Amino acid sequence: MSEVIAQRALPIVSVEEAIVHFPVAQSIFEKIQGKPRKFVQALNGVRLDLLPGETLGVVGESGCGKSTLARTMVGLLQTNEGKIYFNGKDIATLRGKARRSFNRQVQMIFQDPYSSLNPRMTVGQVLTEALSVHNMCPKEQIPARIRELMTLVRLPLDAIDKLPHEFSGGQRQRIGISRALAVEPQVLIADELVSALDVSVQAQVVNLLLDLQQKLNLTVLFVAHDLRLVRHISHRVAVMYLGEVVEVADTETLFNTPLHPYTQALLRAAPSMDPCNRGKNVSLMGELPSPLSPPSGCRFHTRCPYVTERCRIERPVLATKAEGQRVACHLAPVESGA
Numbered sequence: 001m002s003e004v005i006a007q008r009a010l011p012i013v014s015v016e017e018a019i020v021h022f023p024v025a026q027s028i029f030e031k032i033q034g035k036p037r038k039f040v041q042a043l044n045g046v047r048l049d050l051l052p053g054e055t056l057g058v059v060g061e062s063g064c065g066k067s068t069l070a071r072t073m074v075g076l077l078q079t080n081e082g083k084i085y086f087n088g089k090d091i092a093t094l095r096g097k098a099r100r101s102f103n104r105q106v107q108m109i110f111q112d113p114y115s116s117l118n119p120r121m122t123v124g125q126v127l128t129e130a131l132s133v134h135n136m137c138p139k140e141q142i143p144a145r146i147r148e149l150m151t152l153v154r155l156p157l158d159a160i161d162k163l164p165h166e167f168s169g170g171q172r173q174r175i176g177i178s179r180a181l182a183v184e185p186q187v188l189i190a191d192e193l194v195s196a197l198d199v200s201v202q203a204q205v206v207n208l209l210l211d212l213q214q215k216l217n218l219t220v221l222f223v224a225h226d227l228r229l230v231r232h233i234s235h236r237v238a239v240m241y242l243g244e245v246v247e248v249a250d251t252e253t254l255f256n257t258p259l260h261p262y263t264q265a266l267l268r269a270a271p272s273m274d275p276c277n278r279g280k281n282v283s284l285m286g287e288l289p290s291p292l293s294p295p296s297g298c299r300f301h302t303r304c305p306y307v308t309e310r311c312r313i314e315r316p317v318l319a320t321k322a323e324g325q326r327v328a329c330h331l332a333p334v335e336s337g338a
């Protein structure tokens with residue numbers, strides 16, 4: 001995909017200032033004492049576009065809101081504030097046929113397909129159900145379409161009559177992908193698709209996704225911890241910190257000239273990204289603050305080596321700092337080697 005085309009294209013999914021808060025369970029004593037309910041601020045005004053035909057990687061430390069963003073984009077979670085647009089339409093307003101169409105066109109693939117596959121249904125039955133629910137093809141064409149899907153995800157045809165427990169983790173992930181593809185989606189949301197798999201199998205599944213993305217012109221949101229995989233598969237990458245997108249850029253720009261101090265630290269903390277840096281595992285300064293009471297101003301200011309008074313008070317907005325690179329930092333551009 002040409003980066004230039006992608007930059008000009010209208011987004012297929014647009015996240016506009018999405019805020020998602022989860023209420024924290026209260027103890028009986030807290031209730032009796034009338035203590036105010038606390039909320040985990042999982043997404044705090046996220047703005048992000050998913051462009052047609054691109055793979056957008058999403059990275060960040062555990063708990064920064066990646067899965068919440070993925071689940072919100074697919075409509076499994078509702079925003080407290082802000083909107084999610086699919087092809088220009090606010091998904092919260094979609095009803096009836098329009099909602100079903102959105103549900104079909106934006107598919108999620110889960111980390112653990114086993115838990116989302118009925119253990120008593122064969123692969124053929126799982127795919128028949130997916131094809132029938134959305135009336136994807138006439139009944140008599142279903143067997144041929146199932147064989148086509150098996151070939152597409154590189155599973156042997158005898159897999160059709162087998163049950164989920166008869167497959168390895170990588171094969172089950174392929175079944176999950178085939179089920180998502182059965183309904184001919186425009187968008188795939190892959191949340192930690194391969195993190196539970198062995199490294200050798202991870203590469204196979206990621207390469208399959210890469211091939212499918214190109215062959216079917218899919219738009220993919222790829223949420224992962226592994227920066228090497230994200231770099232391998234993504235056209236652009238968004239970096240999240242404590243419920244906010246702090247930097248988004250074309251993949252090579254982000255990995256070669258990261259501008260946000262958090263992105264810089266995240267990349268340095270992954271020694272295998274840079275052969276010269278191997279073994280020097282530079283960890284991020286300090287602890288990740290609690291999402292129950294995140295820092296004021298820039299949420300990264302408590303761990304940032306360049307912090308100023310302004311950072312403690314004023315929240316930086318995600319602004320264009322270089323071509324194809326948006327950064328939420330008062331001080332950016334900061335030298336990437338700094």
Ligand SMILES: Nc1ncnc2c1ncn2[C@@H]1O[C@H](COP(=O)(O)OP(=O)(O)OP(=O)(O)O)[C@@H](O)[C@H]1O
Nearest residue numbers: 022023040042061062063064065066067068069291
């Ligand atoms: N259903 C929920 N109820 C309460 N809090 C939640 C819920 N889901 C997520 N959270 C909290 O929201 C914050 C963001 O979680 P999320 O799972 O989106 O992060 P993540 O970046 O995907 O983490 P990980 O990489 O570990 O999966 C975390 O503090 C998490 O504990």
